[in-house]
Amino acid sequence: MELNRQHLSNRNLNLVLLAIVVIVCLYVTPGYLAMRRPEALRKGPGVTRIAHLSEWFEGIKGTAGDTDVYILDSGKPGGSALILGGTHANEPAGYMAAILMLENAVPAQGRLYIIPHANASALTYTDPMEGVPREFTLQAASGKRVFRHGSRATSPMNQWPDPDIYVHASSGQQLSGSETRNLNRAYPGRADGNFTEMIAYAITSLIRKDSIDITIDLHEAAPEYPVINAIVAHERAMPTASGAILNLEIEGVVMGLEPSPASLRGLSHRELGDSTATLALLMESPNATQGRLRGRTDEALILTGKDSQYVRGQKLGRLFVPYDEKGWPLHLRVARHVGGLQAIFAAHAMTAPERAIVLGGVPTYDELATKRLEPFL
Template sequence: MKKHVALRCVLSLATALLLALSPFTTALAEPSSETLLLAEGTAAETQARIDDSGVEGPTIFFVAGTHGNEWAGYYAADELMEEIFPTAGKIIWVPRANIQACNIEQRTAEDEVNLNRVYPGNSEGNPVEQVAAEIMALIEQEQPVAVVDMHEGYNFYGVDGSIGNSLVLGATDGSFMNGLEIISRVNAQNGDHPDFTFDSNAPAGSLNHEVSTRLGIDTYTIETSQVLEMEERIAQQKLFVHTILDVYGIPVEEESA
């Protein structure tokens, strides 16, 4: 009988200790934002930000500013980084992947290296290749459920070779199945604008192609059409982001103004 009483006492003490420590455990998992430098010390040095809810959940990765003359993508990323924060899981942002191109508002920087043709990058290569290599390394480290590249096309899909007004799907089964759901939801909220279509021909060397084929991660390239006004395109980019977050089960809270 004494043995049973002693055992119950030990268990009670253990339970009390766990309860007493629980506030400290919670404190270690508070929401946080961490800024990282990519290609640090080079002409292409740019920032990534990891928004961590502190709550277990999936991670998602957004890249914008791959081409500096595709403004709606990185303008939308700027706004979203101020407006939303995950309540479970993580959101990772690279809002100006080719910051030199963004600064001069051209497709590429003066070196004419197209960031979206040099993935998986080269850690010993030119500055743009180093950015690509570090983006790939961060993706591989964080293992997101999806990677989304925010671009624009110069026209509507199929007009003069443009892929504007489309969502380019990666090479995974998940990209295709979830991508169709994403497009359907976006089109239902896209007002009087032409419906988005899908494309599945991401070129070799693009973030979409290399992440989906090398890492097996779902990938998407948002392509709004520059025929529309800037405000409309930014709204479409943000609609895609919110829809993708919902489809992949990453809840967010809206930051108060």
């Protein structure tokens, strides 16, 4: 009798636990599935074609890596450029700058390729234990727009397990196993490599097959990271980058210049510069959401960049960017990227006028800094 009662109460406990699991699953599933739906972007007036990345490498066709490539072709002779946003899907200023460009730019000379979500798989989840929101909202001119916020690396749903040590294929360089899913350690990629290496290979193939003159990879970094508010340039891209920094200085925008380290392998500015003819550049803006000193991590932090701990960090001299109570809002970070892109194209047009990329319709740094992003989305 006693045993029966014990058996019955265990069974009830099991049923209660099972019911809790079912309720939790029902509660989180819609949010989880929503992260896997492609984000709706507006096709700007300059977009002449939307392609899939698999057009340049069949191996990723139909996978989560088969991201959209927006082509803006002026139809007039000139150069070509590739803008990569969302290499790291937790660096929103990078992909928002790419989105702003594809929704506004109208090329007058040359051809522009924009991949707003270079690692689309990384946009399908957020990092566990980081408490980062999965989306943020802007009251844009075209209506309320919700943009997703993802993770630094390819989703484990698409590539798993990580090895203990990641070995970069073409150099043999060894890194922590989690870097296996980092697109910006996978270049130039491999056709028969892992999922992330295949995405890198597809981007490298696009650059080779379509003879892309300039490639710019847009990133953000924690304010305590030394390479920040800077252009990182492959040695062949140094003259263009230096010209761009002077152009930005005329506009009152201070940007650092960092040479791409020859010994750090797998990064876009190193490998694309070494293994293709493109001028490879990368830009960084300061993002507290990624930092280790940050306090509450919410949508407001993504949008305003205001964080009292970073103000304190600045006072203690621990940061590599100025950081005061005004923070680093998203629109200023995007303004730096968009202004930086235009400065790079202007510098390139000076050195190679026959390969110029001239864009109309793009808001200036000052316009974005004063009017914010909303009027342009």
